[in-house]
Amino acid sequence: MSLHNIKVIAFDADDTLWVNETFFRRAEEEFCDLLEAYLPRKEAHKLLFEVEMQNLPLYGYGIKPFTLSLIEAAIKITDGNLHTDLLEALINIGKQMLQEPVKLIDGIDRTLEELSKKYKLVMATKGDLLDQERKLIKSGLEKYFHHIEIVSDKTEKQYRKLVKHLDIKEEEFLMVGNSLKSDILPVLNIGAHAFHIPFHTTWVHEMVDEEVKHPNFRSFVKATELLEIL
Template identity: 65%
Template sequence: MNKSSNVNKMTYDHIKSIAFDADDTLWVNETFFRDAEDQFCALLHEYISYEECQKRLFEMEMRNLPMYGYGIKPFTLSLIEAAIEITNNNVSIATITKIIELGKMMLGAPVQLLDGIEEVLSTLSRKRKLVVATKGDLLDQERKLEKSGLARYFHHIEVMSDKQPKNYEKLVHHLDLEPQEFLMVGNSLKSDIVPVLEIGGNAFHIPFHTTWLHEEVADKIEHVNFKELSKASELINILK
C-alpha cells in the first residue's frame, strides 16, 4: 500500500455514501463468541486443556468456514463438531444439548449498542446515504438490526457471504458510486479495511477491544484513503 504524507490533510467532501460494519462496529458481538468459547472449553475440561481447546475449536471453524460461512449458527455447528472430535466420539447427549443451548442463548441475546453510535448515525444520515455492509447469517443480522432500533438511519442493508474486493465492488456498483465516493467504517482490518482500499475506496478503522484471530492482519496499514479512529464519535467532526 502507498504511503502518503498528506493523510492528515485529507478532506471527505467527495464521499457520497458511508457503509458501516455491524458486529462490533454498531453493536457488541465478539464478546458473546468468546464467552461461549469459554463455556464450551469448560464443558470439555476433562478431555483437554483450555489452550488446546481454543486451538482445536479455531481449527474446526477454519475448516468449516468455506462451507458454513460466518455467524452464530455456523459457530454452533463447529462447537458440536469440535466436541465430537475432541472426545473421540464420546461426547454425551447432555453436553451436546448444552452446546446447542449456548448457540440459542447467543441468538437470543440483547443487542448492546456501542457508545455514541446512534448519535453518529443520526448526524451523518442528514447529509449522506448510510449503508450497513456486514457478513454473517442473514436472519440473525436482520434480527439484530431490528432489535437495535438503528434501521431507520440506513438507505441500504447488505449482508455479504464474505468481504472480499469483489463483494465491495458489487456493493459500490449497486449504489451507483465510484469507489472513491465510498467510505467503509469497521472494526476489522482484514474484512472492512484492506479490501476496500484495494478497490480504491476509503476506509476508517475503529478497533474493538476483542478481535477474532481470523480477522487479524500482521502488517501496519499506511494509505492515503485510510484513517485510524479511537471511537465512532470522531466521525462527526471528520465528516461534517
C-alpha cells in the same frame, strides 16, 4: 485525503454498531469448561479454531455455523462419545447467543443520526441473514440506513459489486469498521476510503500484522470522532 467527494458511508455491523465478539469469546470459555475433563483448555481452544477454519468455506460466518463447529469439535475431543447432555449444553450455548440483547457501541446512535442528514448510509456486513436482520431490528438503527447488504464474506469483488449497485464511483464510497482484514484493506484496494474504529476484542481470524499506510485511511478511537471531520 479528500473527503469532499464521499456520497455513501457504509458501516460494518458486528463490533462497529453493536457488541458481538464478546459473546463468542464467552462461548469459547464455556465450551472449554464443558470439555475440560477430556482436553486441556489451551488444546481445546486450538482444536475448536481449527474446526471453525475448516468449516468456514462450507458454513460461512455467524452463530449457527459456530454452534455446529462447537458440536463437531466436541465429537473430536470425546472420540465420538459425545453424551447427549453435553450435546444439549452446546446447543444451548448457541441458542443463548442468539437471544442476547443488542448492546450498541457507545456513540453510534448519535453518529448515525447526524451523518444520515448529509450522506446515504449503508449497513454492510457478513454473517447469517436471519441473525443480522434480527439484531438490526432490535438495535433501533434500521431507520438510518438506505440499504442493507449482508454477504457471505467481504472481498474486493463484493465491495466493487456494492459500489456498482449504489451507482457511485469508488472514491465516493467510505467504509467504517473494526476489522482491518474485512472492512479496511479490501476497500482501500479498490480505491475507496476506509475508517478503522478498533473494538477491544478481535477474532484471531480477523487479525492482520501489517501497519496500514494509505492516503484514504484513518483510524479513530470512537464513532463520534467521525462527526468532527465529516
